[in-house]
Amino acid sequence: MDLVIVGSVAFDSIKTPFGYAERVLGGSATYCSISSSFFCKDVGVVAVVGEDFEEKYFRYFLDRGIDIKGIERKKGKTFFWEGEYTTNFNEALTHKTELNVFKDFNPQLPSEYENCKYLFLANIDPDLQIKVIDKIKNPEFIGLDTMNFWIENKRDSLLKVLERINILFINEGEIKLFTGESNTVLAGKKIIEMGIEKVLIKRGEYGAILMEKDRAFAIPAYLVEKVVDPTGAGDTFAGGFMGYLAATGDFSFENLKNCIISGTVMASFNIEDFSVKKLTSIGFNQVSERINNYLNLIKVDAEKILKQN
């Protein structure tokens, strides 16, 4: 296995100004793995689902060539989330959270997953994230996501796991909460000083910032005209990032920029429809075409302005 993704597979009921989707496929590992599969051909998912998770839902993964041996099926019901976006697409109102089988999630890695080179730990309890890392024999690059709840309630565990990863994916509000800095750049610097190798600050519709010691890269998001449902955008971003990284095996700062571009483009597709509808209706041609459009949107001829000055 090249890339292993650990997180949630869930059902979501989502309301946005563009409509309502009832009990559709969701979850961090779902969005992330499907997105990564556009770049990496050897992806495995570790998650847990309930008895209500019918065969047809596994097809979403299998159709994209994703290995599902790591998706455990347990007695009980699948994790369910009900939420709503009103005018502000940057923040969801949660109406209902039923953890169900996800409550006692204890990631079970099939033995061949332990040899993976690339690992992405979606937002779960940092103690579980540590357990997973312990099982991987020779990880080459580990990405991790987290959220306010763990920052506030499991800070020590979170700090421990962060020492062992290569890149933290975190949104702008969360990194400010984590560091106590109201300025995003200072918050990023503080995270790096805490010993985290790299941080990817997610700014939603405004793009992302990558920071490591003494280096930074900033990029706007793709311009999307119709945002239907932003659910899973961050995980889709991480999936594109990790998938491109696994496909290239190049950890240079320059190539991480390409990972960000891939993540940005995948996320831009995801938000155009509910659930994984868009991600499962496009092919690599469309991804490639949008990467071109995106590069065109952000292209600067640096030579010229330097000569002018």
Next chain:
Amino acid sequence: MDLVIVGSVAFDSIKTPFGYAERVLGGSATYCSISSSFFCKDVGVVAVVGEDFEEKYFRYFLDRGIDIKGIERKKGKTFFWEGEYTTNFNEALTHKTELNVFKDFNPQLPSEYENCKYLFLANIDPDLQIKVIDKIKNPEFIGLDTMNFWIENKRDSLLKVLERINILFINEGEIKLFTGESNTVLAGKKIIEMGIEKVLIKRGEYGAILMEKDRAFAIPAYLVEKVVDPTGAGDTFAGGFMGYLAATGDFSFENLKNCIISGTVMASFNIEDFSVKKLTSIGFNQVSERINNYLNLIKVDAEKILKQN
């Protein structure tokens, strides 16, 4: 005269989390002209001040080689604004606005200004903006800024003046108000459909988007660690943009990107201190150095990702 800037010259009292500045030099034409002077050597300002505007304040302009024949001195007091930024640097709380001599501002252009090629109309009554345009003999490129108040109260006049300009500088909230579109990209498209040649959507700390028919360019802002006072950032941006444009005389889409980079870098300096303190303490070397840093921050090697795919 190459570049003429019409707007306000004012006194501001500003409180931010980093301190308080009392009755310091401000106003849209002040920020804009000083910023533009780093690129364009032939800049004139059209504004009005009161008897309390002492000689020493004119030095700020003269020291940067800016022509002040267009700054009328009238009986009464200079425009005064008192405001505060709390944790949100994106929006100011206004405590006091005393229009004073600015209330009856009727822009008086010295005759040599009428031959200017480049004109920037800062945020004033659109009827006055039209009057100024009528006086310019052969304008080659006109930029214009506006605000909520004119969008809501003088929409017809605003629409009239917008037909006659080349680029509208407008912030994200304003363009949504103007067009009734909650999506920024759609708002931009709608503005272009209304017959406005180009629009520059200002997103504050998140950068800017340039749109014209069938083309767009998006860019993040420079990463500033210590934002002391954001007052005048938009006008400083416009100044850098117009100054670079006037210096190069190149209206191509590619060169407008360089104008945006120049504006972005100038604005990043401006917000590092109160009033025009920072802008009047740096030289072109520092501007040039930061342009380099900024290009480095946003640099992407497009060739590589395309080959990979």
